[in-house]
Amino acid sequence: MAADILQFIIYAALVTLLAWPVGLYMAQLYSGHRTVLAPVLAPVERMTNRLLCVRENHGQRWTQYALACLAFNMAGWVILYAILRLQHLLPLNPEGLPALSPDLAFNTAVSFVTNTNWQAYGGETTMSYLSQMAGLTVQNFVSAATGIAVGAAVIRGFFARETKEIGNFWVDLTRTLLYVLLPLSIVTTLFLVWQGVPQNLLAYVQATTLEGGSQLLAQGPAASQIAIKQLGTNGGGFFNANSAVPYENPTPLTNIVQMVAILLIPAAFCFMFGKMVKDSRQGVAIFAAMGILFVAALAFTYSAEVSGNALYDDLPIDQTAGNMEGKEVRFGTGNSALWAVATTAASNGSVNSMHDSFTPLGGIALMLQMQIGEIIFGGVGSGFYGMLAFVLLTVFIAGLMVGRTPEYLGKKIEAKEVKLSVIAFLVMPLGVLVFGAASAVLPVGVASLQDAGPHGLSEIIYAYSSATGNNGSAYAGFGAGVPYHNTMQGIAMLLGRYAFIIPMLAIAGSLAAKKTVPASEGTFPTHTPLFVTLLIAVILIIGGLTFFPVLALGPIAEHLAMTAGETF
């Protein structure tokens, strides 16, 4: 236990210490300043821009920015869908895998374009190398870059003064790929290859096990995809078992490096924000709010997992290591809980244990982190702009209490911003509750459940929280790959992505056009511990009020039944 806590502290320290410089570097990049990598990358950037006819200094209004972003994602979806449907005709398919069904291809294409990486399939048994590399890995990069670019543009809206422009999507996209994602991925990939993760294009290998059985060992360009799946909060595993399998996650070092990679860019966004709005305290305040919520979720989940299952107490089962069902012995409860909390806090979704096997209480924190909109660090870029929606709400409700029109960073929060934030806030209830409720009563929805009773409900709720939150992890008992869920999940993912991006860009556009009111004694302070407390309270109350009823019927009912010795 002490060792676990020591690990948690080391992890938190690593994330903070790395996110700080990365955030400052990104702030330089998105403010248009020269960065340390410019000598190498600036010529490449110039060439790319010339090739794509992008004018570097051409600013876009929020509508143009949003259109560019949507058009780019739409094109990405079409290409990916085509690759998946035609993979049997395309090269680099040594196993001769067949084409994907229309609903699975729709679901998977949406899933990767929206940075969700919900996988209704098993990687090594479904995807050809071409689909993995030219299809999925490409989207791993560009969907992450889309989120980061939008995040940067939204931040610009908060410090721009009386302008209609919030940046240029194509410039932001290229810069994100060249200056942020590629360098970080290369470093991480090299590290993973060094630690033994495969990176090849070989056919699968037939091996004879110690017992004399026969096993097919999957191969492939795994290391590079794993690097970007973590850094870009994608989460889609190269192999079906994701980061639980030794091929994806062979050593304790790869485990911690991957976990750090999950939160690195989302956490860096806080510091980037502080630097860009020229008040680092503002970034630190948001980092603190996210950090406290993260620690609380971790404490909740870890304590539930360590305590194990009360039903086993009278059985001859050794629970000294906690609830070990569905966990790798290599990682234990500590590292499994930490990974689970990190991957659901960020909208990552890669796993090193089976979340479905967590205790009911342990699962609550995972679900709630997704349901409040993936804003505790969250997805790259998306987590931060989602959090900004909560910041605006907090400032609006409490800001009135200081007797002024609510302001954030000198920008007045008025009817338009409130309206747009409200639209964003409707996304999670719609995606989770409406789709979840439909799946809970429709026979075709319930058919996918592995378990009866409250845990079955948890499986549905987890699945739709994951899809709408663009997370991608699942309670494995949920049989996702059926046409009904493939379609519904696809819609939920689109809703969760674009019904957030568009209002947030609109808010940025509206704020950018406003005057900046200089701060005074009468200004609502948004960098104090009081504000951090308030922000956390608003997140918990709003998120809690929305999802408490269904959590009561799912995991809470399951927990109470479990402690009462009742099973379903």
Add this chain to the structure above:
Amino acid sequence: MKRSSEIGLFDKRVIGPAFGAALAKFDPRVLAKNPVMFVTEIVAALSTLLFIRDLMTGAENAALVGQIAAWLWFTVYFANLAEAVAEGRGKARADTLRATQTETKAKRLKTADDRTGETVSSHKLKPGDIVLVETGDIVPSDGEVIEGVASVDESAITGESAPVIRESGGDRSSVTGGTRVVSDWLKVEVTAKPGESFLDRMISMVEGAERQKTPNEIALNILLAGMTIIFVVVVATLQPFIMYSGAAVPIVFLIALLVTLIPTTIGGLLSAIGIAGMDRLVKANVVAKSGRAVEAAGDVDTLLLDKTGTITFGARMADAFEPISGIDPKDLAEAALLASLADDTPEGKSVVDLARKQLGRSHDGSDLVAETIPFSAQTRLSGADLKDGRKLRKGASDAILKWCETEPTSQITGLVEAIAKSGGTPLLVARDKKVLGVIHLKDIIKPDIRERFAELRRMGVRTVMITGDNPLTAAAIAAEAGVDDFLAEATPERKLELIREEQAAGKLVAMCGDGSNDAPALAQADVGVAMNTGTPAAKEAGNLIDLDSDPTKLIEIVLVGKQLLISRGALTTFSIANDVAKYFAILPALFVAAYPSLNALNVMGLESPASAILSAVIFNALVIIALIPLALKGVAYAPSSAASLLRRNLLIYGLGGLIVPFAGIKLIDVVINAIAIV
């Protein structure tokens, strides 16, 4: 609208009619403007239908359904009542005003030179008509004086009983309909259209007829509507989830949950808060042309204040006697006293007062005086010749030096210059053609103004003093009064420029003014308070009008604006925080059929599912009634920094909002079980 006609919170004149008026507000077309209460009304109607159905089928929980339906109607009614009471207070004030607006006869002249004219009803006057108003006449409509000087009793509007002078030209040329000429006569050109006079506007303002939602109110309404939609989704999807769990709950229970979750408290009180805010302004004798201006007042960053009348009394007063070397200070004080006996100006009186204080005696020594020399424009000095033959004079330094037929010594020059530099006015005192010393006249700063400015600074409002004085004088007064900045040698153009500069830096500016040359600045300022004594142009340009014509009122207006916003924010926070307890009351009751173990969530230990649901609904309705006084009076507000205000209000309304309903619901549960209505 005298301040004496104070309307109490539970005034019978207001409460009685409000009960009836609240009923009329059930009209869905009226209620549709308020999304939260509109939804409440719809579900109240729905639960009434369910109650009727249950009665006919004889369902066992019909009594409970009926009670829930009744309390939902009460919830809407209480919200209506809050609004009706707020409006009623405005109406009561309007009635007092309307009493002064009875139809009057006006003497309309054909041309400005005409002296007889025809008698017409005041309702028939059009802008441009010229009317004659003589002693004893009521001014028939708003207008501008084009000829004559008269004293006018404006107590009907301002509550101030002393008559004021109105004359053509200059800054005192505007008259208001409903006021009375007490001496002399005026020719007035009518400026208001029939039914749009100042008084008409005031009446519709306080009655709330012209009330439009302010920007913050609109934003808040959107948020409340958004939260209502979210909770509709939460509650509507609950039945499928419960069905999955193998049970079903009566629709009326879900309705009860919905109504307790949606922000009915703030939704019900929002418009009452807004009306009450306007009412508070009217009580302060300020008329707002729009609610927007009141809200903007709370946001003000920079206050421009005229020096004279706002920061200083405007009249110069004796502050010190400064004798030249060799002269006894008492001697100088005595001479100044005797020389000022005949001086009836405030300055002269202040010299007498100061001398008496310094000499420590009560008699003024007028028995020593043989002849007083009054001030004349030619000599520019005044004084007294005493019975013992001594001659005393006081006056401006060049006039006294001329009388003394001497050149000033360097000491005299030094004293005079030092006083001038400090913003004061020096007066020389001489006896028998020999200068004794200098009287230091000072523009006295109002006694408590420094504290007001400190208060404003704590609220983050910067004060800028506007004065025609030279920069040195201005700096001295600014330092003494404690303003943050000053604009010296101000001209209307400079003032306008300053406002634009401040606004360009993103600040909201408030100012007050009365003259026509203030009009551009008043129009440019975000909050422009025109003095009622001001010109029609100034009154047209400002967005607030102060009937008392008191420039310090600006500070009060800022406070009213802030209090309005704070009240809204506090009740919103309270309303949302309340929901936590309501969940713990209702959810276990809903879920207990599906999973009996979920009764563990019943942390309040409520008696039964039925009483738990009913208690939450009753609490939800009663809390609106309980908070009506708070909504009408506004949340208590003492000027302080945003950070400390936030801490205080969060503690009271945030934490309080979390805790109070736990106690309240438990209490109601105990009571309704004791009287066995469930």
